[in-house]
Amino acid sequence: MRAVVFQDKGDFRVEDVPKPSIARGSDVLVKVTLGAICGSDLHIYHGHTPINPGAVIGHEFVGTVEEVGAEVRRFQPGDRVVSSFYAACGHCYLCRRGWFGQCVDKAIFGHGEYFGDLGGGQAEYVVVPLADQTLERIPEGMTDEQAIFVGDILATGYFGAERAEIQPGDSVAVIGAGPVGLCAVMTAQLFGPARVFAVDMVPERLRLAGELGAIPVDGSRVNATEFLKAQTEDHGVDASIECVGHVSAVETAIDCVRGGGTISMVGVPSKTLWDFPLMHFWLFDKTFRSGICNVPAYMRQLLDLVEAGRLRPEVIISHRMRLEEAEEAYRMFDAREATKIVLTM
Ligand SMILES: [Zn+2]
Ligand SMILES: [Zn+2]
Numbered sequence: 423m424r425a426v427v428f429q430d431k432g433d434f435r436v437e438d439v440p441k442p443s444i445a446r447g448s449d450v451l452v453k454v455t456l457g458a459i460c461g462s463d464l465h466i467y468h469g470h471t472p473i474n475p476g477a478v479i480g481h482e483f484v485g486t487v488e489e490v491g492a493e494v495r496r497f498q499p500g501d502r503v504v505s506s507f508y509a510a511c512g513h514c515y516l517c518r519r520g521w522f523g524q525c526v527d528k529a530i531f532g533h534g535e536y537f538g539d540l541g542g543g544q545a546e547y548v549v550v551p552l553a554d555q556t557l558e559r560i561p562e563g564m565t566d567e568q569a570i571f572v573g574d575i576l577a578t579g580y581f582g583a584e585r586a587e588i589q590p591g592d593s594v595a596v597i598g599a600g601p602v603g604l605c606a607v608m609t610a611q612l613f614g615p616a617r618v619f620a621v622d623m624v625p626e627r628l629r630l631a632g633e634l635g636a637i638p639v640d641g642s643r644v645n646a647t648e649f650l651k652a653q654t655e656d657h658g659v660d661a662s663i664e665c666v667g668h669v670s671a672v673e674t675a676i677d678c679v680r681g682g683g684t685i686s687m688v689g690v691p692s693k694t695l696w697d698f699p700l701m702h703f704w705l706f707d708k709t710f711r712s713g714i715c716n717v718p719a720y721m722r723q724l725l726d727l728v729e730a731g732r733l734r735p736e737v738i739i740s741h742r743m744r745l746e747e748a749e750e751a752y753r754m755f756d757a758r759e760a761t762k763i764v765l766t767m
Pocket of ligand 1: 461481482574
């Protein structure tokens with residue numbers, strides 16, 4: 423089969439690799455119909471994520487069930503499915519507490535041997551382990567493009583919004599309007615805020631955020647914190663959702679929030695260590711939360727919200743390309759010529 427394969431830093435290639443087959447009773451073989459390129463794939467591309475040469479890339483995908491293991495209960499060949507970007511065991515203490523993202527046996531698709539040695543979704547086929555909880559069925563009439571993001575970035579945006587503790591009437595700032603930030607803009611509105619601001623510097627992202635109901639704030643023209651305070655009688659917004667991970671964005675997310683407010687960080691941290699402003703948090707009664715999305719806990723509800731027309735995640739897709747064009751797609755995504763690229767097989 424054809425697949426995007428890691429060769430070396432900055433070198434992804436579309437190659438022939440052996441078609442995977444199911445090994446365990448809980449496995450499902452999925453024929454991939456659509457895969458997406460994610461910011462985490464760029465971390466691999468740049469050599470920031472440890473990975474073995476030959477690993478198949480891709481953790482955002484939808485497809486059709488081709489074959490099911492003997493223990494699989496929820497799926498049959500022919501079902502259209504979307505996958506969580508990782509598989510969790512379902513029976514460890516953390517899974518039983520509903521924290522699948524903290525599973526002691528978590529394995530991530532398309533991240534090679536060091537992250538559980540699963541296949542990737544930027545390929546014609548992928549084996550999905552523990553399929554009854556890793557996959558969700560796509561509702562009839564829903565397109566692949568509408569469904570694909572519930573397995574990663576839409577769930578992450580929602581997770582960030584939920585943990586921001588938004589109350590009806592609140593003002594919210596989303597820091598960073600990349601794919602995850604745009605998903606946070608969409609999902610934050612489910613909690614009933616009066617205003618959602620979206621801070622970014624890229625005109626196209628700001629335009630899209632505006633289309634999705636946010637008030638765009640161009641960080642290249644104004645100081646975002648000062649602007650947000652000026653919009654809120656100088657006290658700051660009630661909550662912020664940080665979707666970048668760079669220290670400067672985290673600082674903005676902290677500074678723009680009022681006393682007693684909440685900062686919810688879902689951006690991947692660009693540094694492992696940083697001087698946490700302890701006194702600031704103590705003095706201003708602020709709450710700081712961060713984390714990796716607990717994806718399987720949200721997929722069903724998000725699919726229902728998309729089906730009901732309450733969320734339109736597909737609007738963030740900027741480029742549709744073929745799997746065979748993946749090398750060019752990565753070049754474009756890396757050069758920020760594309761907001762979100764999906765690959766058809
Ligand atoms: Zn991703
Ligand atoms: Zn577990």
